[in-house]
Amino acid sequence: MPEENFKKALFAQFARVxxxxxxxxxxxxxxxxxxxxxxVDELARLSGLTVANTSQHLQQLRQAGLVSSRKAGKRVFYRISGDDVSLLFNSLREVAERHIADVSQLIQTYLEVKDKLEPLPAKELLSRVRDGLVTVVDVRPHEEYATAHIPGAISIPLAELEQRLNELDPDKEIVAxxxxxxxxxxxxxxxxxxERGHTASRFDGGLPEWxxxxxxxxxxxxG
Amino acid sequence: MPEENFKKALFAQFARVxxxxxxxxxxxxxxxxxxxxxxVDELARLSGLTVANTSQHLQQLRQAGLVSSRKAGKRVFYRISGDDVSLLFNSLREVAERHIADVSQLIQTYLEVKDKLEPLPAKELLSRVRDGLVTVVDVRPHEEYATAHIPGAISIPLAELEQRLNELDPDKEIVAxxxxxxxxxxxxxxxxxxERGHTASRFDGGLPEWxxxxxxxxxxxxG
DNA sequence: CCAGTATTCGATAGATTTCTTGAATGATAC
DNA sequence: GTATCATTCAAGAAATCTATCGAATACTGG
Incomplete structure (x- = not known):
């Protein structure tokens, strides 16, 4: 039964991913x-893992084909190996959200309570940006903004937001x-x-989704 | 830093899935x-696992929210808990296919070689069925056909196909x-x-995809 | 070539999975 | 009530995974 073996082998590979x-x-x-x-060292810093540990995890991701790497100077840069990986991640997120009680509860507790605000879909955001109606604020750290951001967005990391409120037009809607x-x-x-009286809402996603x-x-x- | 904890907890849940x-x-x-x-016993038979082992695996799937169960008489019936699970599965399959060399090679060896034939997309199949141009053959075992199949398809498990060739119109295209x-x-x-001179092609997917x-x-x- | 830095490798201990076996639970049929 | 069947539970051995440490490798700049 070569069919059986083929199927087992194939599924074993899927399982690896x-x-x-x-x-x-x-x-x-x-x-x-x-x-x-x-x-690697950036990732280690961001995640709070040791460098060696980060490296090991990255290698597992690479063996599964989820990320690829490139050597530049003394560093090795990792990147996601395709859009389908982002899709897979989102699919996983979605299933987890919908089916695991713990997850919905976590989200309820930490996010939705803070967020009376309905999130904004990408299309809607895009049209408001085009009309010049909104100020788009990227609240990630500056480095992340520098590598890629939504066109027209300005960079104000969360930590700086309070001091830089004066930069924002109080009559314009803000999307973070x-x-x-x-x-x-x-x-x-x-x-x-x-709290400070601005009209603000949240874009329901990040750069990968965009x-x-x-x-x-x-x-x-x-910017 | 409640944010950190929240994120870790959330990702830990995704990881469970x-x-x-x-x-x-x-x-x-x-x-x-x-x-x-x-x-459970059907699944055990189909997969070749012991019943106890099958039961354990099913429970892990249930805890992750991927399947649900229902008790009827002395049996427990399991089912997939939503379409999003099928989507997740397909997403996983796709990433594995695209990024893991072993997988492409497996598929190449066992499938694509046999399949000079281009597979048929669902839309195309549907239109050919509507026009009455094709005979759709479901080659899974009878029981699987009985629980659900593509409308208009007839049931001829692979094992019976050779003896029942006479049932098929030789002038009509066959889609399996x-x-x-x-x-x-x-x-x-x-x-x-x-080999027997029929015009035959393959529908690129199964019932879940349909x-x-x-x-x-x-x-x-x-049927 | 050497010092310094970034990354990977190898080995280890401790935790988790997988599979098997045998017994326990729950529902049906006589 | 008892026998029977489907499923689940419980416990143990073998295999695998995670995190950590120190050492080894590869590259840059001087």
């Missing part, structure tokens, strides 16, 4: 990589975004902006 | 369940399908039909 995603740290690394290419649907930075930003929908991204600068 | 899919046997069970609801994109039954069927695209299914009978 799933196994690579079966660890919270690796998923976190994957989310960072979905934002942009990064070196960060890394993805569950990134808390944007939630906090919106909460604070509303890109997946076929929209352009902008790079460089500390 | 991935972990449930990180075993070949569980993926196989999941594929069977994507076809239709089944009892089985469980999904990598199910070998349909490949073998098409290969045999072509359903995901919003098409109707038919149940019962041994």
């Amino acid at each position: 799933a196994r690579a995603m079966s660890n919270g740290h690796r998923l976190e690394l994957l989310e960072f990589l979905a934002q942009s290419e990064r070196s 975004y960060c890394r993805g649907p569950h990134c808390v930075l944007a939630f906090d930003a919106v909460a604070m902006l509303r 890109r997946l929908q076929g929209h352009q991204v902008e790079t460089g600068g500390v | 991935a972990r449930a899919m990180s075993n070949g046997h569980r993926l196989e069970l999941l594929e069977f369940l994507a076809q239709s609801e089944r009892s 399908y089985c469980r999904g994109p990598h199910c070998v039954l349909a490949f073998d069927a098409v290969a045999m039909l072509r 359903r995901l695209q919003g098409h109707q299914v038919e149940t019962g009978g041994v």
Whole structure:
């Protein structure tokens, strides 16, 4: 029965990919990589893991075909190996959200409570940007903004937001975004902006989602 | 830093779902369940696992929210817990295919060589069925056909195909399908039909894919 | 070539999975 | 009530995974 063996072998390979995603740290690394290419030490800093540990996890991701790497000078840069990986990640996120009680509860507790605000779909955001009706604020750290951001967005990391409120037009609607649907930075930003009397809402997604929908991204600068 | 904890907790939950899919046997069970609801002993027979072992795997799938169960008489029937699970499975399959060399090679060796034939997309199949141009053959076992099949398809399991060739109109195109994109039954069927002079092709997917695209299914009978 | 830095490798201990076996639970049929 | 069948639970051995450490490798700049 070569058919049986073929099927088993195939599914074992699929399982390898799933196994690579079966660890919270690796998923976190994957989310960072979905934002942009990064070196091992950056990733280690971002995730709070040791460098050696980060390296090992990255290698597992690479063996599963989820990320690829490139050597430049003394660093190795990792990146997500395709849009289909982002799609897989989102698919996983969606299933988890819908079917696991713990997840919905976590989200309820930490996010939706803060977020009376309905999130904004990408299309809507795009049209408001085109009409010049909104100020788009990227609340991620400056480095992440520099590698890629939504066109026209300005960079104000959450930590700086309070001091830089004067830069924002109080009569214009503000839309904040960060890394993805569950990134808390944007939630906090919106909460604070509303307290200060601004009209603020949250873009329901991050750069990976923006890109997946076929929209352009902008790079460089500390706009 | 409640944000950090929230994120870790969330990703740990996502990881749980991935972990449930990180075993070949569980993926196989999941594929069977994507076809239709089944009892534990059926699944054990289909997968070749012991009943106890099957039960354990099913429980892991249930804890991850991928399947649900229902008790009827002395049996427990399991089913996939939503279309999003099929989507996740397909997403996983796609990433594995695209990025892992071993997988492409496996597929190349066992499937594509047999399949000079281009597979048929669902839309195309549907229109040919409407025009009455094709005979659609379901080559899965009778029981699987009985629980759900593509409307208008007739049931001829691969094992019976050779003896029942006379039932097929030699002037009509034949389209064979089985469980999904990598199910070998349909490949073998098409290969045999072509040898015998029929015009045959393969539908590129199984019932789960058919359903995901919003098409109707038919149940019962041994058409 | 050498010092310094970034990354990977190898080995280890401790935790988790997988599979098997045998017994326990729950529902049906006589 | 008892026998029977489907499923689940429980416990143990073998295999695998995770995190950590120190050492090895590869590159840059001087």
